[in-house]
Amino acid sequence: MKRFFQSLIVSLFFITVFQLEAQSIKFVPNNWHFLRAETHVQLIFDYDSMSVGVYPSEREYTNRKVETYNTVTSGSGDDWLKQWITDRPLYYQPAFVSGLNAQIMPLAGIVDDSTAAYTLIVKTIYTQPGYYASALFRQRASINLVFLFVDSRDHTCVLATLYAHKIKSGYLPFSKRFDFEHRISSAYAAAGNQLGLYLAGKL
Numbered sequence: 001m002k003r004f005f006q007s008l009i010v011s012l013f014f015i016t017v018f019q020l021e022a023q024s025i026k027f028v029p030n031n032w033h034f035l036r037a038e039t040h041v042q043l044i045f046d047y048d049s050m051s052v053g054v055y056p057s058e059r060e061y062t063n064r065k066v067e068t069y070n071t072v073t074s075g076s077g078d079d080w081l082k083q084w085i086t087d088r089p090l091y092y093q094p095a096f097v098s099g100l101n102a103q104i105m106p107l108a109g110i111v112d113d114s115t116a117a118y119t120l121i122v123k124t125i126y127t128q129p130g131y132y133a134s135a136l137f138r139q140r141a142s143i144n145l146v147f148l149f150v151d152s153r154d155h156t157c158v159l160a161t162l163y164a165h166k167i168k169s170g171y172l173p174f175s176k177r178f179d180f181e182h183r184i185s186s187a188y189a190a191a192g193n194q195l196g197l198y199l200a201g202k203l
Helices: 002-007 058-072 076-104 180-202
Strands: 009-017 024-027 040-046 118-128 142-151 154-168
Touching: 040 076, 058 076, 076 180, 118 154, 142 180, 154 180
Parallel strands: 009 040, 040 118
Antiparallel strands: 024 154, 118 142, 142 154
8 A cells, every 4th residue: 555655656637628614525435456556547637517606607607707807808808718727737737736746656756647547537516716805805715526536448437436525725825815826726736635645544
């Protein structure tokens, strides 16, 4: 088991397919034997069925934001939408991998390997972007995730499942508290960190 955590290299293979007070990883009884001999895991991020804030779907949320920003300044809403999507591979996904690796392989780097036998699908089902207006008027970002370990050859073959509930952003320097990308990426870093800790305690 120790050998697994010393040698595991989480492969960064981003696939973007267009979510908390107590934070927790919920354990569903699983048999983790399939990971013991592995040194690589393919990683996929899925945002396809995500709700955002008070909106039941991401599309409703982004449509409202685009309309609001474009009303103020023509084109600004379209720019905001581009950033909303591109922040995922630029900020959220690397933050998650960094948090995960901090627990299971502190001395190793990340190898991009899409040929791994098993895949970890990180499915975001809810995102609260949060806000920061002042020390008194603020809300931390939070995310709800489902972790699916599947056979890379057949993603319908689910080998293990975990649920992450109300994973919140951590402390941020003052200059970064106003930007949703920093708040949300901090939540993904916390999620990766907690997943690593959880697996270390279960395997």
